[in-house]
Amino acid sequence: MENLIEVSDLHKSFGQLKAVDGVSLQIKRGEVLGFLGPNGAGKSTTMKMITGFIAPSSGSVRVCGHDVASAPIAAKTCIGYLPEGAPAYGEMTPAAFLDFIADIRGLAGARKEARIREVVAKIHLDAVMTQTIETLSKGFKRRVGLAQAILHDPEVLILDEPTDGLDPNQKHEVRSLIGEMAPHKAIIISTHILEEVHAVCTRAAIIARGRLLFAGTPAELESRSRYHNAVTLTVANAITDAVTAALRALPDVTAVETRASGANQQRLTVTPRDGVSILEQVQRAGRDGGWPFDQLFVESGHLDEVFRTITTTAGSAGEVTRT
């Protein structure tokens, strides 16, 4: 499958500040890349360079085979972009705004009408079509921005924090929408919300201080967690000490932590060595000791912990981890 987005060794400096420092990415049709990173990490700057808003200091971007620097119009034609904060002309109504976007994108006649109708229905904008955009709630503004981005059914979709400011139902809707479009497009979304990576992304990239620190699947990201394949269980207070001691003695266990204490029960998390599966060992230990475990489940890994580890420590090494 061809790469719809090809980012090669992208650099951008603002004076002394290196905002983006050697980022390379390839995204194929059908892939949804979740772009993660702390505030000011260079996510938005990278997206601005991919969409041709700002020129890179060095490096190149190709979108649908068009070089963004030398063929900007051709590249921009196949990109749908939701900029950070979903800017739109406040004095316009969504109807007039989408009409303008359709015209400038070269949609005309029946196709234009059909696309506007389809997108408005999909994003549930019907109720606010004749209100000026500046009077809309944050959630509706974001949806107008999203409608604008997908209006021309672009092959490449770049969404800077598409679910920011939406309520949980709206978030769910937007995620389903992205999921629905995903098979036919190459999509990049930036987000702060780690669960989003799980919900919609096929790949994840973590960027901090302008450098790409991780690129892989969400599962691979989780497998880097200390808690990958850890087992969490709940036991009665009376037997906690005995259970803890027995689990610690297991060959593949590195630690047993008390995560939460209740009046009668304690929740323990058993962390494995090198992320190996320890479920069976734990279960066997339970049977051997005759201990009733009230709850028992395997953790897939804590994304926020991995995120913290990667963005606060690995950054100094400056190495890109590819898995």
Place this chain on the structure above:
Amino acid sequence: MSRIQTLFKREFRGYFATPVAYVFIVIFLFLTGIFTFYVGGFYERSQADLEPFFRYHPWLYMLLIPAISMRLWSEERKSGTLELLMTLPVSLFEAVVGKFLAAWAFTAIALALTFPLWLTVNYLGNPDNTVIAAGYLGSLLMAGGFLAIGSCISALTKNQVIAFVISFVICFAFNLSGFPLVLDFFRGWAPQAIVDVIGSFSFLTHFNSIQKGVIDLRDLIYFATLIAFWLYANMLAIDAKKSS
């Protein structure tokens, strides 16, 4: 529809979506009336022409055009819509020209709404209507010049007040540059050739000759070059400032 047309249409409608258009037109008509009848002495002169009407246009524009142009780009930058606009399949040239033409067309409408004066002078006497037509042409060209300056300055700042003040000062300088006050400032240290060039930059000299009914190619070239220069600078300004 071409992209410049689409941008033009959106921008032009934008004026009428807010009170900006109505306030501007009313104030413009009110001030032209005051200048023509009270300051210019339209009746007292007892001449069938619109000279007292056109005479004050450079000074009116100096104040009012920056009020139109100040929002052109600074608002786009401040609200973030510049990023939206510049990531649509639109070239910088198309965006600058589309917005400029919309603003120019809007001032053309304001200017056209002064037609009752033309009717009045035709009712009262037998004016030379070709001279009046030339006056309107000159006034429109001059408005374009002021707008191009204002558009460029508005691309340099997110703050509309700053855009207004700086545009006002530059427009003022372009009006004044034919006056001894300005020329003397340069005469002290600059060679005569430069002083002459500065003098020839004045809007007043070029506007006055057109307004008298003499449509000289050089005056047309002057305004066309001036507009082209400032719009080109406008493009450079957007390019330089958009990432900050």
